[in-house]
Amino acid sequence: MNYEAFFGEELAAVREEGRYRVFAEIERKAGSFPYAKRYIEGGTMDVTVWCSNDYLGMGQHPKVLDAMHRVIDECGAGAGGTRNISGTNHHHVLLEAELADLHHKEDALLFTSGYVSNWAALGTLASKIPNCVVLSDALNHASMIEGIRHSRATCKVFEHNSPEDLDRKLAALDPDLPKLVAFESVYSMDGDIAPIAEILDVCEKHNAMSYIDEVHAVGLYGPRGGGVAEREGLMDRITVIEGTLGKAFGVMGGYIAASRDLCDFVRTFASGFIFSTAIPPAVAAGACASIKHLKASNAEREQHQARVAKVRGALDRMGIPHIPNPSHIIPVMVGDPHKCKFISDWLMDNHGIYVQPINYPTVPRGTERLRITPSPVHSDGDIDKLLNALSEIWSQCALARRDMAA
Numbered sequence: 001m002n003y004e005a006f007f008g009e010e011l012a013a014v015r016e017e018g019r020y021r022v023f024a025e026i027e028r029k030a031g032s033f034p035y036a037k038r039y040i041e042g043g044t045m046d047v048t049v050w051c052s053n054d055y056l057g058m059g060q061h062p063k064v065l066d067a068m069h070r071v072i073d074e075c076g077a078g079a080g081g082t083r084n085i086s087g088t089n090h091h092h093v094l095l096e097a098e099l100a101d102l103h104h105k106e107d108a109l110l111f112t113s114g115y116v117s118n119w120a121a122l123g124t125l126a127s128k129i130p131n132c133v134v135l136s137d138a139l140n141h142a143s144m145i146e147g148i149r150h151s152r153a154t155c156k157v158f159e160h161n162s163p164e165d166l167d168r169k170l171a172a173l174d175p176d177l178p179k180l181v182a183f184e185s186v187y188s189m190d191g192d193i194a195p196i197a198e199i200l201d202v203c204e205k206h207n208a209m210s211y212i213d214e215v216h217a218v219g220l221y222g223p224r225g226g227g228v229a230e231r232e233g234l235m236d237r238i239t240v241i242e243g244t245l246g247k248a249f250g251v252m253g254g255y256i257a258a259s260r261d262l263c264d265f266v267r268t269f270a271s272g273f274i275f276s277t278a279i280p281p282a283v284a285a286g287a288c289a290s291i292k293h294l295k296a297s298n299a300e301r302e303q304h305q306a307r308v309a310k311v312r313g314a315l316d317r318m319g320i321p322h323i324p325n326p327s328h329i330i331p332v333m334v335g336d337p338h339k340c341k342f343i344s345d346w347l348m349d350n351h352g353i354y355v356q357p358i359n360y361p362t363v364p365r366g367t368e369r370l371r372i373t374p375s376p377v378h379s380d381g382d383i384d385k386l387l388n389a390l391s392e393i394w395s396q397c398a399l400a401r402r403d404m405a406a
Contacts, residue, residue, distance in 0.1 A: 019359040019368075020339030026354070036378055038354070047352040048382055050372050055220055055328060056300040057377040058250030060291045067289035072282040079278035083110075083267075087278035095284045096255070098291050102218075102226050103183045103241045103257035107265055110255050110284070112276050114215045114244030115143040117254030120272030121242060122147030122182060122211065125262075128269055129178045135166055135208065137183040137194070144182055144213060163198040170206040185228040186216040188197075188372065189363050191329030196229055200237045205235035209239040219248025220301060220328060225294040245287040249294070253279045253287060303376035304328060307383070311374045314387045319401030320394055322372075330372040331358075332390070334399070340368040343393050351389040 014020045021123065022028075026047065032048040058064055072090060081087035092110055099108035111117035122144055126132050132153050136144065138160040156173075159165040166281040170179060181203050185192055196212065203210045214227035222230030227243065229235045240262065245253040250403050267273060295301065308328045313323050315332070323331045334340040340357040347353040355370045363369060374383070394401065 015358075018341060023353055024348070024356070028059070029034065029052070030065070033057055033060050034035070034382065035374060038348070038352075045352060047348065047354045048378075048385070049354045050318050050374075050378075050386060051164070051354060051356045051370075052373060052375070053247040054250050055248045055373060055375055056250065056294070056304055056374050058219070058248065058300070061250065061290065061293065062287045063289045063293050064250060068282040068286040071285035072280075075281040077282075078280050081278070082276060083278050084274060084276065089284065090215055090276065090290060090343070091281040091284040095288045095291075097342075098288050099243075099257055102224060102291055103230070103243075104226075104235050104305065105241065105257040106260040106348065107110075107263040108255050108257040109263045109273065110253055110279065111273060112253060114213075114242070114246060114254035115246070116145035116212060116272050116276065117242055117244075117256055119147040119150065120270040121240065121256045121266050122180075123150040124181055124266050125209075125211075125240075125269040126151035126153035128265070129180070132180055133173055135169060135179065135181045137161070137192075139187055140182060140184060141213060145183075161192065161194050163195055163202050166199060167202045167205070170202060170208060173206075175206070178212060181208050182211045182213075184213040184216075184362050185331070186214075186327045187356065188216045188329065189369075190323050190331060191325035191327040192323075193228055193326050196232060196234050196238075200234060203347065206236070210237070211240040211242065212238050215242070215244040215247060215254075216327070216329070218243040219290075219294050220304065223298070224296075225291070225301070245290075246250060247281075249287055251283050251285060251287040253260040254398040266372060300376050304374070307374040307376060307378055310380075310383055311372065315390075316402075318387065318391050318394075320390055321400070321402050322392040328373065330374070332370040332372055334368050334370065335366055337365075337368045339397055339399070340370065343402070344370065346393050346396075347389055351385065353386055353389055 027037040027281050029035050036049050037044050037046050038047045079087040079089055096108045096110055111234045126134050134148050135153045136148055136155055136157050138157050156169045157171050186193055217227035219225040221228045240256050240258045242256045245251045337359045344355055344357040358371050359368045
C-alpha cells in the first residue's frame with residue numbers, strides 16, 4: 001500500500017466536498033478580547049472573534065489572571081506528574097472543593113479536558129458496573145459516544161430530547177439491570193436545552209443513574225453559574241454532573257461532580273485520569289478564581305444574555321435564518337459547505353470578523369452553519385459591524401431570507 005497516496009486521496013476528497021478545515025492562526029489580546037491578531041502570509045491583521053467558547057470573557061478577567069500569575073510564581077509551570085505520582089497540588093484540591101460546592105455535591109474530580117472527563121467517567125462507570133446498559137441521547141457529544149463505546153457496554157440510543165422514547169427503551173429492559181442515562185443540558189450546535197426534569201422523572205421511575213453534560217451551561221446559567229440544572233433546581237436529583245473549565249470559566253480542564261464514593265470509584269479505575277499528567281497548578285488557581293467570581297456575580301451573565309438577545313433580534317429583522325433556541329448559541333444556517341466556508345473567509349478577509357464554518361462531521365451534511373457566540377465583551381459597534389456584513393454577504397450569495405414580517 002502507498003500510505004502517502006492514501007492520505008493524500010482522503011484529504012483531497014474532504015477538500016472536494018468543501019469541508020476541509022483550515023485553522024485561523026490568531027493571538028488573543030488580553031484585556032481587549034474579543035479583539036485578536038490574525039497571522040497571515042506576510043503579516044498580521046486585526047480581527048474580532050465571534051465564535052469563541054470563552055463565553056463570558058473570563059479568560060482575561062483580572063481576578064483569573066492575578067491568580068494564575070501568583071501561582072505560577074509560587075509553584076512553577078507544570079504539576080510535575082500524574083495526580084497519583086507527585087502531581088496533586090494544593091490548588092487542585094481547592095478547585096475540586098470549589099466545584100463540589102458549585103454543584104452541591106459531596107466531591108468533584110478534575111481531568112485535563114471536558115473531552116477526557118466524559119470519555120473517562122462514562123467509560124469507567126459503564127464498563128465497571130456489571131451488565132450496565134447505557135441510554136444515550138441521539139445528539140450526545142463525540143466525547144460521550146467515545147466513552148460509551150470504549151466501555152463496550154450495551155448502549156441504546158434514544159430520540160433526541162425525548163423522555164417518552166427514553167421511557168419506552170428503559171421499560172423494555174430487565175428492571176434488575178443497572179442503567180445509566182447520558183445526556184446534555186445545552187447542545188452546542190443547535191443550542192437547544194434538554195427537558196431535564198422530565199428525563200430525571202423517567203430515570204427515577206426505572207432506577208437508572210443520570211449523567212448530564214453541562215459544559216455549555218456551567219458559568220452561564222443558575223444563580224451561581226452551576227448550569228441549567230441549578231437554574232431549574234434539579235442538581236440534587238442528578239447522579240453525575242460533568243462540566244468544563246475551558247468555556248465560560250475561561251481556562252482549561254474538565255471535571256465531574258457526584259457523590260464521594262462515585263468520584264473515588266472513577267479516580268481509582270479510570271485510565272484517563274490515572275495516566276494523565278495533572279493540569280498546571282496555575283491553571284487550577286485561575287479556574288478557582290473564575291468560579292468564585294461567577295458564584296457571586298450575575299453581571300456577566302446578565303450582560304451576556306442581553307448581547308445574545310440583541311443579535312437574535314437583529315437577525316430576525318434582517319431575515320437571516322438562524323435556529324431559534326432558548327440558549328446563548330446562535331446557529332446561522334447556510335446549508336452548503338462551500339458557501340459556508342466562502343462566507344466565513346469573506347467575513348474574515350473583508351471585515352476582520354472571525355466566525356468559523358461548522359460542517360460535517362460536527363453537524364449533519366446539509367446543515368452547515370456559522371455558529372455565532374455573542375459575549376459580554378462585544379460592543380454595540382461590534383454587533384452592528386457583524387450584522388451589516390452578514391446582510392451584505394447574504395445578498396451577494398443570493399441566500400434565502402426568512403419573511404421579516406413573520
